[in-house]
Amino acid sequence: MTYTLQLQAHNAHGILERILGVIRYRGFEIMGLVAHLQGLQLAITLELSGQNQHLIHHLRKLIDVQFAHMTERVSSVREAS
Amino acid sequence: MNGADAIVKAIAQEGIDTVFGYPGGAIMPLYDALLQAPFKHILMRHEQAAALAADGYARVRGNVGVCLATSGPGATNLITGIANAFLDSVPMVAITGQVATPVLGTDAFQEVDVFGLTMPVVKHSFLTKTPADLGEALAQSFHLARSGRPGPVVVDVPKDVMLAKATSHPVFEDTSDQPLPDPAAIRKANQLLESCRRPLIYSGGGVSMGQALSAFRDLVARTGIPVVTTLKGIGNLPGDHPLFLGMLGMHGLKSANLAVQECDLLLVIGARFDDRATGKLAEFAPNAAVIHCDVDAAEIGKLRQVEASLTEPLNLTLPLLVLDPINPHWVNRCVSRVHAYRSRPQTRTRGIYAPRLLNNLSRVLSPEAIVTCDVGQHQMWVAQHMRFARPACHLSSGGLGTMGYGLPAAIGACYANPQAPVLCVTGDGSLMMNIQEFTTIVREQLPIKILLFDNQSLGMVRQWQELFFQERFSQIDLSDNPDFCTVALAFGLPAMRFERPSQEPNIIQAITQVAGPLLLHVRIDPNDKVWPLVAPGQPNHHMMEGVSK
Ligand SMILES: Cc1ncc(C[n+]2csc(CCOP(=O)(O)OP(=O)(O)O)c2C)c(N)n1
Numbered sequence: 001m002t003y004t005l006q007l008q009a010h011n012a013h014g015i016l017e018r019i020l021g022v023i024r025y026r027g028f029e030i031m032g033l034v035a036h037l038q039g040l041q042l043a044i045t046l047e048l049s050g051q052n053q054h055l056i057h058h059l060r061k062l063i064d065v066q067f068a069h070m071t072e073r074v075s076s077v078r079e080a081s
Numbered sequence: 082m083n084g085a086d087a088i089v090k091a092i093a094q095e096g097i098d099t100v101f102g103y104p105g106g107a108i109m110p111l112y113d114a115l116l117q118a119p120f121k122h123i124l125m126r127h128e129q130a131a132a133l134a135a136d137g138y139a140r141v142r143g144n145v146g147v148c149l150a151t152s153g154p155g156a157t158n159l160i161t162g163i164a165n166a167f168l169d170s171v172p173m174v175a176i177t178g179q180v181a182t183p184v185l186g187t188d189a190f191q192e193v194d195v196f197g198l199t200m201p202v203v204k205h206s207f208l209t210k211t212p213a214d215l216g217e218a219l220a221q222s223f224h225l226a227r228s229g230r231p232g233p234v235v236v237d238v239p240k241d242v243m244l245a246k247a248t249s250h251p252v253f254e255d256t257s258d259q260p261l262p263d264p265a266a267i268r269k270a271n272q273l274l275e276s277c278r279r280p281l282i283y284s285g286g287g288v289s290m291g292q293a294l295s296a297f298r299d300l301v302a303r304t305g306i307p308v309v310t311t312l313k314g315i316g317n318l319p320g321d322h323p324l325f326l327g328m329l330g331m332h333g334l335k336s337a338n339l340a341v342q343e344c345d346l347l348l349v350i351g352a353r354f355d356d357r358a359t360g361k362l363a364e365f366a367p368n369a370a371v372i373h374c375d376v377d378a379a380e381i382g383k384l385r386q387v388e389a390s391l392t393e394p395l396n397l398t399l400p401l402l403v404l405d406p407i408n409p410h411w412v413n414r415c416v417s418r419v420h421a422y423r424s425r426p427q428t429r430t431r432g433i434y435a436p437r438l439l440n441n442l443s444r445v446l447s448p449e450a451i452v453t454c455d456v457g458q459h460q461m462w463v464a465q466h467m468r469f470a471r472p473a474c475h476l477s478s479g480g481l482g483t484m485g486y487g488l489p490a491a492i493g494a495c496y497a498n499p500q501a502p503v504l505c506v507t508g509d510g511s512l513m514m515n516i517q518e519f520t521t522i523v524r525e526q527l528p529i530k531i532l533l534f535d536n537q538s539l540g541m542v543r544q545w546q547e548l549f550f551q552e553r554f555s556q557i558d559l560s561d562n563p564d565f566c567t568v569a570l571a572f573g574l575p576a577m578r579f580e581r582p583s584q585e586p587n588i589i590q591a592i593t594q595v596a597g598p599l600l601l602h603v604r605i606d607p608n609d610k611v612w613p614l615v616a617p618g619q620p621n622h623h624m625m626e627g628v629s630k
Contacts, residue, residue, distance in 0.1 A: 013208055014196060021200055057379035063205045063225065 001072060002031065003052060005044040007059065008067040015040060015064050022058050084215050084238065085114035087247035088176060091219040093119045094252060097147055099138060099496040101131040101489075103158075105151025106191060108178025110243035123496070123525065126517040128155050130489035132162020133515070136171050137493025141451060141473050141501075143292060145172045145226045146493065152179050153191030156237070157198065161483060163233045164202040168480025169313065170290045172231035174222050175199075181241040182210055195237045204232030208239075215242050216250030224253045230377040231290055262393045267401045269389040270372045274404040277346035277370070279411045280306045283329065285358075286313030286479065287351015287375055289472035293395035297350060304404040306348065307415040309337035311358050312464055313472070313479040314351070320443075320468025326415055327423075330358040331615045332461040336418035338621040341366050343414075348402070349373045351395060354384040355480070364620035374398055432606045433582050435459060435534050436466045439506070442589050443467040450474065450502040451494045455487035455511030457541040459534045461611040463506050474501075485514030488531070492518060495527045503528070504592060509535040509562050519572035522598050530592045531600045533565060536607040544610050548625075549617070569600040576600040 005023075009015050016035070019042065023030060032045035046052075052070060059068040082090070088111055092100060099121045104112040115122050125131040128150040135146030146166075150159045156177040166173040180189040196208040205225050207218035215238060222234040274280060288297045297317055301308055301324055309329040310317050318325040327334025329341055338360075341347065347369040352358070359365040362384060370388040373381050374395060381390040391398040439462055446452075448470040454460040454477045469475040476494060478486040491505040512533055522529055536543075539557040546554050569576035579588050579601065588601055613624040 013210075014200065014206075017197070018200060025201060054379060054383055057381075061377070061379055 001048055003046050003048050004071050005042070005046055005055070005059075006067070006069045006071065007040075007042040007044065007065060009040045009042075009062070010064040010066065011037060011040045012064040015062075018062055019059060019065070022062065023055065026055050026058055028055060082247045083110065083114075083244055084212055084247050085110040085243040087215065087219060088238070088243070089114045089118045091223070091252070092147055095145060095223045097144060099123060100147040100149060101125050101134040101138070101493065102149030103128050103131055103151070103155060105155045105178065107152035107180055107240045108149060108155070108243075110240060111149065111176070111178065111238075121496070122149075123492070123521065125489065125492075126520055127515060128158035129161050129485065130492075130515045130518050130521075132159045132173070132175060133165060133483070133486050133489035134493035135173055135175075136162060136166050136169075136486075137453060137476055137490030138497045139166070139171050139173055139493075140476055140490075141494045141497035143473070145174055145223050147174050147176065149176050150178070151191070152177060152195070153193050156195040157193060160199060160202065161481075163199055163235065165478055165481045165483045165486065166233040167202040167204070169286060169478065170231050171233070172226040173233040174226050175233060175235045177235065177237045178243070179208070179237045179239040182239045183241070185210070185239060195235065199235045202233070203235050206235040206237070208237045209242055210239065212242060212245050212248045213250075216248045220250045220253045224255060228255065230287075259397060260393045262391060262398045262401055266389055266391055267398070270391060271401075271403055273346055273370050273372055273388055274304075274348070274402060278408050279344045280304075280346040280348060280404060280407070281340050281344035281369075281415070282306050282308045282348045282350060283310075283341065283352055284308060284314045284317045284350040285311040285352025286472070288314060288317045288395065291351055291376060291395045293351070293399065294471065296396045296399040300399045300402060304402070305407040305412060306404060307340060307412055309333070309341060311352050311355065311479070312477055315464055315475050316469035316472035319470050323416060324412075326419055328464055330360065330621065332465065332611050332613070333615075333621070334419070334465070335422040335613055335624050336415065338615070338624060339418060340415045341369075342620070342622045344369050347371045349375070350399070351375060353380045359384070360615045360621035361619055430606050430609050433579060433585060433588075433603055435462050435603075435605055435609065438585050438588060438603075439463060439466040441585065442592060445589060445593055446504070447502055448474075449498075449500070450504060451476065451491075451498065453477070453487045453490040453494060453503070453505045455505075455507040455514075456482045456484045457508045457511060457539070458536075458544065458609070458611045459506050459508045459540070461541075465611075484511040487511060488515045488518045488522075491529045491531075492521055492525075492527060495529060502530075502593075504530045504532060506532045506534070508540060509533065509537060509559050509565070510539045512565070516568070519569060519574050523573040527598055528596060529598050530595070531598075532588070532592065533600060533602050534605050535562065535565065535602060536605050536609065537562060538607045540607065540609075541611070543607065548614075565600065565602045574598055574600055576602060578602045578604075580604040
């Protein structure tokens with residue numbers, strides 16, 4: 001199944017690398033990525049089978065991540081509100 | 082005040098009285114500022130040992146441990162210690178010097194990407210490119226290391242930022258309200274407790290790292306639920322507590338493993354279903370509903386689906402759990418097995434028998450004594466055969482399993498609690514990983530007793546090769562070890578040698594009565610093994626038991 005991971009984070013030093021590092025270490029392959037680097041917003045497409053909630057929890061542990069959400073349907077980056 | 086002074090001030094403000102480190106070019110401004118510091122700096126002889134000493138200090142003091150290193154090789158040497166703190170959730174701040182900002186990213190002398198290298202093993206990290214960045218990092222890093230699930234924070238500070246005028250930054254104060262336990266989750270947990278017949282507590286390092294030891298003990302006293310612990314949870318209940326069924330897992334006590342397999346409710350407190358604890362996960366606690374209490378929401382459901390979870394601090398959730406009354410037949414069944422299975426020392430060994438020695442030693446050691454271990458058979462013998470009053474009395478590298486941990490951790494422990502007797506139990510393989518710290522012990526005259534079990538081999542690896550690789554022994558022979566007593570004496574460290582079982586009382590006497598530092602070199606039989614044992618891939622109730630050849 002294809003999922004979209006929506007993330008919002010402080011644009012702190014190295015944040016993008018940190019997020020990508022967690023996704024890689026936890027064993028997920030990135031299929032697509034849309035990034036708005038101001039007030040960092042990301043939409044990352046992942047191929048997943050079964051359980052996926054962990055990744056969200058691991059990403060939320062990153063100090064600079066403000067918002068992380070996973071949806072089953074591919075969508076684009078949310079507009080900053 | 083420059084950046085280096087600001088670092089000193091921040092450490093002092095945290096009430097930290099000892100830091101561990103090693104100087105070099107990029108961190109020279111900080112070492113200059115240390116001359117005026119109100120806290121001690123201990124010069125270790127390897128940066129890895131500095132990080133591991135800071136880890137030992139943190140575990141014993143219940144405060145953040147601080148280590149310092151220069152850029153490049155200094156920082157890379159720290160990494161094992163940082164990873165050790167990461168996997169065992171130990172609060173640590175590692176401050177590294179970095180090359181000056183104008184040459185960052187140019188492969189300057191002793192430049193490596195410390196921020197990048199440490200990223201997967203830190204809770205958080207900072208590369209402070211400006212004085213403002215440094216101010217912010219100092220304001221936050223100690224709080225981050227300590228709060229929630231504790232862990233290491235790296236602050237990488239370019240040399241010019243240490244020399245530049247500091248910008249003042251208020252120390253971060255956590256004014257946010259503590260998260261309140263979710264009433265629905267508490268209700269669910271209490272329903273599960275009420276309807277179960279065979280409840281069991283499986284507790285880990287999170288109890289002490291979460292400063293929740295009294296809430297934990299109070300829960301056990303109120304409910305009467307029997308307890309098993311992980312390696313890091315040893316001491317959550319005093320070793321002789323009637324409800325303590327022992328350590329679970331690969332080298333656990335059979336009474337603990339059987340209780341887990343039979344229980345119908347597993348109350349998991351500050352533990353994370355590590356594979357060394359669970360054995361074959363699919364058959365772990367097969368009949369149990371699970372209530373998982375852990376401040377790290379990412380641990381919930383990571384390896385085992387749960388029926389209820391509580392992710393607020395243990396101090397808030399544990400007092401709300403109730404069970405009344407406990408099923409006495411179940412408790413009796415669990416408790417009666419403890420005595421039967423307490424791994425009895427086996428007497429068929431030829432020489433000094435480490436399990437028996439540790440057992441007897443434990444009976445006479447002060448309950449305040451701190452025992453640090455290295456990694457291998459001796460580490461498991463300590464866990465199995467010694468009793469501990471509190472988790473902070475037993476320092477063992479659990480998650481990373483770092484050979485070389487014991488000696489530096491003992492040094493850190495000495496500064497964290499100068500009153501407590503400190504014993505380091507080590508093996509002939511592990512000791513060599515940080516043996517240079519004999520110098521630090523002698524220089525500081527730390528009254529550490531180093532109990533070296535010398536089996537002239539990498540014993541734990543040898544045991545596995547014997548049992549699971551058809552005795553194809555590969556690269557485990559250490560029979561060409563140096564004469565450890567001569568080595569110790571060369572460092573100025575007094576040493577004694579023991580090889581006969583009749584000397585076991587003399588070993589115990591020396592440990593408890595000699596005043597200063599001492600190496601006790603104890604020759605043991607390489608055939609002695611750690612029993613019982615759950616073979617890899619097996620469920621925990623299939624325990625191999627044996628006697629030494
Ligand atoms: C740094 C490091 N390298 C390798 C290992 C793998 N390892 C685990 S136990 C062990 C043998 C330890 O030998 P020793 O310290 O003599 O203790 P013993 O098992 O003989 O008691 C080894 C090599 C490790 N845990 N840590």
